[in-house]
Amino acid sequence: xxxxxxxxxxxxxxxxxxxxxxxxxxxxxxxxxxxxxxxxxxxxxxxxxxxxxxxxxxxxxxxxxxxxxxxxxxxxxxxxxxxxxxxxxxxxxxxxxxxxxxxxxxxxxxxxxxxxxxxxxxxxxxxxxxxxxxxxxxxxxxxxxxxxxxxxxxxxxxxxxxxxxxxxxxxxxxxxxxxxxxxxxxxxxxxxxxxxxxxxxxxxxxxxxxxxxxxxxxxxxxxxxxxxxxxxxxxxxxxxxxxxxxxxxxxxxxxxxxxxxxxxxxxxxxxxxxxxxxxxxxxxxxxxxxxxxxxxxxxxxxxxxxxxxxxxxxxxxxxxxxxxxxxxxxxxxxxxxxxxxxxxxxxxxxxxxxxxxxxxxxxxxxxxxxxxxxxxxxxxxxxxxxxxxxxxxxxxxxxxxxxxxxxxxxxxxxxxxxxxxxxxxxxxxxxxxxxxxxxxxxxxxxxxxxxxxxxxxxxxxxxxxxxxxxxxxxxxxxxxxxxxxxxxxxxxxxxxxxxxxxxxxxxxxx
Numbered sequence: 001x002x003x004x005x006x007x008x009x010x011x012x013x014x015x016x017x018x019x020x021x022x023x024x025x026x027x028x029x030x031x032x033x034x035x036x037x038x039x040x041x042x043x044x045x046x047x048x049x050x051x052x053x054x055x056x057x058x059x060x061x062x063x064x065x066x067x068x069x070x071x072x073x074x075x076x077x078x079x080x081x082x083x084x085x086x087x088x089x090x091x092x093x094x095x096x097x098x099x100x101x102x103x104x105x106x107x108x109x110x111x112x113x114x115x116x117x118x119x120x121x122x123x124x125x126x127x128x129x130x131x132x133x134x135x136x137x138x139x140x141x142x143x144x145x146x147x148x149x150x151x152x153x154x155x156x157x158x159x160x161x162x163x164x165x166x167x168x169x170x171x172x173x174x175x176x177x178x179x180x181x182x183x184x185x186x187x188x189x190x191x192x193x194x195x196x197x198x199x200x201x202x203x204x205x206x207x208x209x210x211x212x213x214x215x216x217x218x219x220x221x222x223x224x225x226x227x228x229x230x231x232x233x234x235x236x237x238x239x240x241x242x243x244x245x246x247x248x249x250x251x252x253x254x255x256x257x258x259x260x261x262x263x264x265x266x267x268x269x270x271x272x273x274x275x276x277x278x279x280x281x282x283x284x285x286x287x288x289x290x291x292x293x294x295x296x297x298x299x300x301x302x303x304x305x306x307x308x309x310x311x312x313x314x315x316x317x318x319x320x321x322x323x324x325x326x327x328x329x330x331x332x333x334x335x336x337x338x339x340x341x342x343x344x345x346x347x348x349x350x351x352x353x354x355x356x357x358x359x360x361x362x363x364x365x366x367x368x369x370x371x372x373x374x375x376x377x378x379x380x381x382x383x384x385x386x387x388x389x390x391x392x393x394x395x396x397x398x399x400x401x402x403x404x405x406x407x408x409x410x411x412x413x414x415x416x417x418x419x420x421x422x423x424x425x426x427x428x429x430x431x432x433x434x435x436x437x438x439x440x441x442x443x444x445x446x447x448x449x450x451x452x453x454x455x456x457x458x459x460x461x462x463x464x465x466x467x468x469x470x471x472x473x474x475x476x477x478x479x480x481x482x483x484x485x486x487x488x489x490x491x492x493x494x495x496x497x498x499x500x501x502x503x504x505x506x507x508x509x510x
Contacts, residue, residue: 014047016046017042017043017046017047017050017053018043020039020040020042020043020046021039021040021043021052021053021056023039024036024037024038024039024040024042024043024056024057024060025056027039028056028059028060028063031063033060033063033064034064036056036060037057037060037061037064040053040056040057040060041057043056044057049080050080051076051077051078051080051081051084051087052077052084052086054073054074054076054077054080054087055073055074055077055084055086055087055090057070057073058070058071058073058074058077058087058090058091058094059090061073062090062093062094062097065162065163067094067097067098067163068094068098068163070090070094071091071094071095071098074087074088074090074091074094075091077090077091078091083114085111085114085115085118088107088108088110088111088114089107089108089111089118089120089121089124091107092104092105092106092107092108092111092121092124092128093124095107096124096127096128096131096160096161097160097161097162097163097164098161098163098164099131099157099161099163099164099165099166099167101128101129101131101132101135101161102128102132104124104128105125105128105129105132108121108122108124108125108128109121109125112125127160128160130156130157130160131157131160131161134153134154134156134157135153135157137149137153138150138153138154138157138170141153142170142174145177147174147175147177147178148174148178150170150171150174151171151174151175151178154167154168154170154171154174155171158171165191165195165198165200165201166200168187168190168191169187169188169191169198169200169201169204171187172184172185172187172188172201172204173203173204173207175187176204176207176208176211177277179211179279181208181211181212184204184207184208185205185208187204188201188202188204188205188208189201189205192205197228198228199225199226199228199229199232199235200225200232202221202222202224202225202228202235203221203222203225203232203234203235203238205221206218206219206220206221206222206224206225206235206238206239207238209221210222210238210241210242210278211277211278211279211280211281212280213278213280213281213284215242215245215246215281216246218238218242219239219242219243219246222235222236222238222239222242223239226239241274241275241278244274245271245274245275245278245281248267248268248270248271248274249267249268249271249281249284249285249288251267252264252267252268252271252285252288253288255267256288256291256292261292261295261296262296264288264289264292265289265292265293265296268285268288268289268292269289271285272285272286272289279312279313280312280313282312283308283309283310283312283313283316283319284309284316286305286306286308286309286312286319287305287306287309287316287318287319287322289305290302290303290304290305290306290309290319290322290323290326291322293305294322294325294326294329299326299329299330300330302322302323302326303323303326303327303330306319306320306322306323306326307323310323315346317343317346317347320339320340320342320343321339321343321355323335323339324336324339324340324343324355324359327339328358328359328362331362331366333359333362333363333366334363336359336362336363337356337359337360337363340352340355340356340359341356343355343356344356361438361439362439364439365439369419369422369423371422371423371426371427371436372423372427374393374416374419374420374422374423375389375390375393375420375423375424375427376389376392376393377389377427379437381427383428386424386427386428387428387461390420390423390424390428390461391461393416393420394417394420394421394424394458394461397413397416397417397420398413398417398458399413399414399417401413417454418454420454421454421457421458422454424457424461425457
């Protein structure tokens with residue numbers, strides 16, 4: 001009688017469990033996986049030794065993306081019934097989705113042992129092999145620092161293993177190393193929302209901050225990762241580098257503020273050697289060192305440092321501004337204009353507009369004749385200094401002084417003589433000089449430098465005797481114009497008194 005009662009209860013339980021299963025199937029068909037999960041759970045609670053109930057709940061959990069829980073149910077189903085093909089398939093699918101392709105392969109091979117014609121197992125086995133192949137390629141490429149290829153491999157692997165945190169972390173780390181920080185942060189943050197203790201995700205989150213020059217915050221994440229996993233080598237190395245980089249940079253800044261430029265240069269150089277992968281921080285260090293070099297008047301070295309800075313970070317406005325100023329100081333105006341244009345296109349401020357305008361003016365001025373250079377005087381030269389310089393240069397390049405030279409030399413000296421006259425015409429007139437210094441086009445102001453006569457300027461300056469013309473030429477022997485024994489005759493009607501006066505002016509013996 002007792003056995004009969006037990007059998008009745010068992011049958012009632014089985015009937016109730018089957019009822020729960022059927023209701024679960026109905027909700028599963030409607031894609032209401034949460035309700036399906038509830039009814040499959042009731043079926044298991046009613047009859048905990050039925051493999052198919054665990055298999056069904058595993059399938060539901062997979063549809064909900066809860067692969068770790070689904071894996072537990074699938075494994076329980078095949079423990080209860082090792083010949084349960086669907087259970088082995090679902091276990092393999094869970095392993096594969098979680099990134100364990102080796103374990104997945106074993107499950108699919110077991111299916112084929114039970115049913116060698118099972119096409120799903122055959123396809124899934126190929127998928128598992130594909131994932132294993134992508135893993136191997138990614139491992140080799142990571143060592144080669146071919147991070148783009150690693151990201152590609154991980155994207156392909158994640159198509160078959162969408163719940164694999166390991167693949168996602170590797171992808172995120174490579175994205176960070178490629179400078180794609182927002183993408184890397186997004187991946188790491190998604191994992192941390194599901195598992196706030198994931199040391200790898202904490203490390204990647206810190207790595208992104210570290211590479212974005214938020215070093216203090218980065219250290220906090222590295223420390224947290226090391227609390228979760230004290231032996232995390234990457235987090236340990238990154239934490240050490242971050243602290244060292246922060247200290248060196250701060251020491252360099254302090255030395256710079258104190259005016260100790262030599263020490264600042266050394267500290268910035270040491271900081272640059274800590275981590276070549278930290279692009280943004282290194283860009284700032286190069287720019288800082290460039291500023292030090294400019295203070296030391298090592299302008300070419302400063303330009304090189306700023307160039308390295310913009311190579312690392314082509315959006316770094318401060319480096320462009322520093323380099324442009326160095327170009328201005330070294331009179332490389334075209335390069336300065338290019339940098340200021342880049343700055344103004346990025347940040348259209350009044351200050352940047354004025355800097356660009358100033359550089360454009362200097363560039364325009366640089367393409368004109370440099371009258372100060374022609375006369376050999378400073379831009380702040382006085383009126384007397386300009387006159388003395390003209391006297392010296394005009395006598396040096398006067399054509400009559402070189403009448404015995406070759407035709408080529410005579411032509412060159414005539415050109416220089418004319419340029420000296422031009423320079424004196426402009427720089428000796430305060431108004432013309434002011435327009436010239438401001439970068440205005442003198443020809444646009446009505447002054448045609450091709451119309452004046454350099455000989456007339458020479459006569460007016462030296463105040464020579466009247467009645468003779470510069471259109472004539474001294475006739476000299478091959479021995480040279482300055483030789484005392486040379487016989488000189490004036491071809492164009494000059495009088496003896498005039499001839500002797502010009503000999504004195506041009507510096508020859510009388």
